[in-house]
Amino acid sequence: MANKVALVTGASSGIGESTALKLKDLGYTVYGAARRVDRMQHLTQSGIKILAMDVTDDASMQAGIEAIIAEFGRIDVLVNNAGYGSYGAVEDVQMEEARAQFNVNVFGAVRLIQLALPHMRAQRSGTIVNITSMGGKIHTPLGAWYHGTKFALEAISDCLRMEVQPFGIDVVVIEPGGIRTEWTGIAADKLRETSGHGPYAVQANAMAESMVGEASVKRQSPPQIIADTIARAVTAARPKTRYAIGFGAKPMIFMRGMLSDRTFDGMMRMATGISKALKTQKA
Numbered sequence: 001m002a003n004k005v006a007l008v009t010g011a012s013s014g015i016g017e018s019t020a021l022k023l024k025d026l027g028y029t030v031y032g033a034a035r036r037v038d039r040m041q042h043l044t045q046s047g048i049k050i051l052a053m054d055v056t057d058d059a060s061m062q063a064g065i066e067a068i069i070a071e072f073g074r075i076d077v078l079v080n081n082a083g084y085g086s087y088g089a090v091e092d093v094q095m096e097e098a099r100a101q102f103n104v105n106v107f108g109a110v111r112l113i114q115l116a117l118p119h120m121r122a123q124r125s126g127t128i129v130n131i132t133s134m135g136g137k138i139h140t141p142l143g144a145w146y147h148g149t150k151f152a153l154e155a156i157s158d159c160l161r162m163e164v165q166p167f168g169i170d171v172v173v174i175e176p177g178g179i180r181t182e183w184t185g186i187a188a189d190k191l192r193e194t195s196g197h198g199p200y201a202v203q204a205n206a207m208a209e210s211m212v213g214e215a216s217v218k219r220q221s222p223p224q225i226i227a228d229t230i231a232r233a234v235t236a237a238r239p240k241t242r243y244a245i246g247f248g249a250k251p252m253i254f255m256r257g258m259l260s261d262r263t264f265d266g267m268m269r270m271a272t273g274i275s276k277a278l279k280t281q282k283a
Contacts, residue, residue: 005029005072006234007064009055009112010082011048012039014181015131018227019079020048026231028077031068055082055108056100065115077234078116079129080109085146085187088194089204097194098145105149110156117164124168127234130157131174131226134249138256138264141207141274142191142200161241172233173242177249180220188212206277221246 006023010016011032017040020032024046032043033053040050051064068075086093086101113128120126135143136150154173161171178184188208195204210216225245233239244250256264269275 003029003074004076005031005068005074006077006079007031007033007051007068007075007112007116008079008081009033009053009108011043011050012036014183015176015179015223015226016079016081017043018223019081019230021046022224022227022231023077023234024048026235029072031064033064034082055112056103058111061108061112061115065112065119069119074123075116075119076123076125077127077129078112079131079230080112081131082108083131083149085143085183085190086194087143087146087187087191087207089142089200090144092195092198092200093145101145102149102152105146106152106156109153113160117169120164120169121167126168127170127172127239128157128160128164129172129174129230129233131176132157134175134177134244134246134252136173136175137244137253140268141272142195142204146187158241170239171241172230172239174226174230174233175242175244175249175253176221176226177244177246177252178216178220179223179226179246180217181223184211184217184220202277202281203274206273210272219247 006028008016008020008030011020012034020030020043024030031049031051032040033051034040035054037050037052043050051067052060053064054060083105086097109130130153132150132153135147136154139147157171157173164171188211191204191208195201229243229245233243244253259267
């Protein structure tokens with residue numbers, strides 16, 4: 001892997017940080033990208049090159065790809081990991097926030113793909129790894145905009161896979177379950193801020209508590225298992241198109257396929273504590 005180059009977005013923490021370190025250990029030249037360069041300084045001690053990149057800023061993405069090509073003339077792996085979870089009732093979420101969720105989770109990833117593809121086509125090889133979620137296959141209460149982005153990136157990945165296969169390029173989707181990162185706390189705080197008061201307050205507060213409650217946190221998987229899975233995918237001669245990994249991912253996706261829509265709705269309301277909270281409110 002000594003001559004192979006990888007770009008990992010959202011590398012300042014969690015899955016992105018673990019993935020950057022894992023790929024470096026495998027011998028890749030790794031660029032870690034994030035908005036906050038100060039949070040990536042420690043990565044330089046491991047030989048990782050850092051880039052200031054905002055996936056909602058086209059100029060910064062172009063500059064990042066150009067810098068990689070100028071130095072190494074190629075890009076072999078693109079890991080689209082940057083993203084966040086915007087939770088809140090559909091009625092409550094402002095359209096500005098809804099657009100921001102799509103800009104980061106979908107349009108930023110796709111724009112980086114557009115910028116990387118000409119170079120991958122020229123070298124007739126490459127792997128694009130899109131981090132979606134089990135949330136790209138299932139739905140949870142008050143997560144419409146977040147799930148919308150993940151469903152969208154799943155579909156885009158499928159279409160892209162067929163388009164670029166003739167050029168020797170692989171497209172891999174990683175569907176994490178519950179992972180021990182900053183994501184959960186940020187999403188829960190956003191939910192309380194958006195819908196913690198008003199007509200959806202009971203549901204929102206129950207859902208937020210289920211996300212950050214001790215029982216949930218204890219079951220979350222470490223981000224390293226996602227990094228290890230990405231490493232397997234990018235080094236495989238013929239990688240799988242999808243990898244569901246992490247707490248709850250495989251069983252939840254399986255249950256979604258087995259249960260009717262309304263039965264799955266009921267199961268999710270029970271699992272998140274919303275059913276109990278609503279009953280208590282009525283009592």
